[in-house]
Amino acid sequence: MTQDLFRQNAYQTECSATVTAINPEGVVLDQTVFYPLGGGQAGDTGVLRLANGSGLAIADTRKIKDVQGQPTSDILHLPAPGQEGLLAQLSVGESVTAQIDWARRHRLMRFHTATHLLCHLVPMPVNGCSITPDYARLDFHMTDPLSKEALTAGIAALVAAAHPVALGSVTDAELEANPALVKSMSVSPPRGSGAVRTVQIGTGDLIDLQPCGGTHVANTAEIGAVVVIKIEKKSANTRRVVLGFAA
Incomplete structure (x- = not known):
């Protein structure tokens, strides 16, 4: 379950987070400021800043769906094309800083x-x-x-x-x-x-x-x-x- 910080404060632009899951599509965090596509509103873009200072560009944010196709409480951060190398550097349990494109x-x-x-x-x-x-x-x-x-x-x-x-x-x-x-x-x-x-x-x-x-x-x-x-x-x-x- 991803804690959705954006629901309490839409003006929070970044947060520290822990990677809880990684799959071929993207990254799940324990908490996030990234809004996932839903209710007609587009998902957020931005960057996940790794401990070594490099940034994994995020091109979209979606809710993970269950086997029935219903949205779950887990939020998936989808890397931009060409980010496979940085995605491979991440591991479950690692700390990152999630930063949205505020503008x-x-x-x-x-x-x-x-x-x-x-x-x-x-x-x-x-x-x-x-x-x-x-x-x-x-x-x-x-x-x-x-x-x-x-x-x-x-x-x-x-x-x-x-x-x-x-x-x-x-x-x-x-x-x-x-x-x-x-x-x-x-x-x-x-x-x-x-x-x-x-x-x-x-x-x-x-x-x-x-x-x-x-x-x-x-x-x-x-x-x-x-x-x-x-x-x-x-x-x-x-x-x-x-x-x-x-x-």
Whole structure:
């Protein structure tokens, strides 16, 4: 089991860790700051710094799946191509320093929080999501048209209002009693541990509250200038909204 430090503090950029497993695909650590692909958000990249000072470049991060194809709590750090020699130098029990590509992560955090603002502006079920360092998109289950200009202006106002973003949790029972908290039709919050992590935007003036395991900024002002670059009709019942950073 990998301890996921990024869930408690998305701003932690590195940590010391111990190698617990090595396989042909990559490295498993006892704890990590690397976010694994999931919930629509891309996995982190970065480097594992070895004791001799050399760095094993990490090109992606994924959760290991069990024999049924379900994600486990073990997180796999996938080396970049050409890193086979450094990977061979590692051994189970060795100490490394895990360092994420912070600039890339911060773009993911800004986009992820921006998609939650979009959920506030378009209060319809979400049936698809992708958050990358270069763009973010949400697919809404709806038929009505949407306005790029109106949504861009709405996001800008929410960013300028500098709403705080806070982590919390609800019990499985509370989530079952309030199904409207779940905005996504395609990603189901993990249940069974007794508590489901939530992200809340706004305090007295609540903007958004929903289960989410991703990384977020601490205040909407940190998102910066985000614009709606495209709205597509993907099907009779789906409208896709694509966000980008303003040039």
